[in-house]
Amino acid sequence: MTLDATRILVLGGGNMGCALMGGWLDAGLDPAGLLVVDPYKGEALAALIGRHGFRYEAEVPRDFAADVVLLAVKPQTMGEALPPIRNAIDTGALIVSIAAGTSLAALAHHLGDLPMVRAMPNTPSLIGRGITGAFANDKVSSAQQAIAQDLLSASGPVEWVETEALIDAVTGVSGSGPAYVFHLAECLAKAGEAAGLPADLAMRLARHTVAGAGELMIRSDETPAKLRKNVTSPKGTTEAGLSVLMDEADGLPPLIEKTVLAARDRAIALSRD
Known part of the structure; x- marks a missing residue:
């Protein structure tokens, strides 16, 4: 420095x-x-x-x-x-x-x-x-x-x-974003429990999956979209899961957009108080 x-x-x-x-x-x-x-x-x-x-x-x-x-x-x-x-x-x-x-x-x-x-x-x-x-x-x-x-x-x-x-838009994406990712790990763990896994095992799987995928994105030259496609075999398990997650009406894309805009709008409101 x-x-x-x-x-x-x-x-x-x-x-x-x-x-x-x-x-x-x-x-x-x-x-x-x-x-x-x-x-x-x-x-x-x-x-x-x-x-x-x-x-x-x-x-x-x-x-x-x-x-x-x-x-x-x-x-x-x-x-x-x-x-x-x-x-x-x-x-x-x-x-x-x-x-x-x-x-x-x-x-x-x-x-x-x-x-x-x-x-x-x-x-x-x-x-x-x-x-x-x-x-x-x-x-x-x-x-x-x-x-x-x-x-x-x-x-x-x-x-x-x-x-x-x-x-304010940065706040909605990366400032508040870690909390969204932590909640994703929570949801993955809860879903693992619903599928029959012990709670502690489900949480370990979720934490390492989220952390590992994040590290892979940082280290790779590929886009997140390409990394997603790389692990999605036609008619396989990942494709089945993504068909729910990527639904244009009820899936993650519209939900994440609403989430980021809500955080951005709150940041704007705070700056006006």
Whole structure:
């Protein structure tokens, strides 16, 4: 990581903030330039501090002028958490927010008209296998966008979108998407029980099937459609199952579309509250 003497303030030391910080520090970020502010030092944050020795404060100090501020607090606490950090931000400092449903306009209301990046990582970032969608406002320089890219890619690839509105669509697909996949594993396990398998065996089969198929998609150059066809023999068992799952009226395609749009629309509503 080539951030040189960049001073980074992280507001919020929860799981996602710790996942990103851990990636930065493992990649060579100097701990002396990192400050985490959180009223509560949880286990993950305490362990990270123990390994790397960076600065922690329960409240924003007056002696730290940040070049980059990562907002990693819950959206509902933004109104309370943001005003105290305004004095710790240098003029022109880069703001990177990973709070779902919080618009750049809402952030500017508290922090001023600054260079800002709105990003949506997902929970596989906790193990370095996430993906993040990001949007930069017109005040973000190319150098600042490169810094944001460097920071966000610590937990997986980063995809930049052209409009802020598309971040809500990213939220519906990849931000909320891991929960959909976890529920798929739940449903597979329940279906296995219905077919006569012991519950613990059905769950092991479901977990490994979902995880293995995901890893195969990442490692393969084939599209998901081609991978599906590769394991679907004519008139075989997989084709029989897919005939139900791929039904255009009652199958997975319309259900997933409704699911993603519902999550996107909720993200839009949150950003307007």
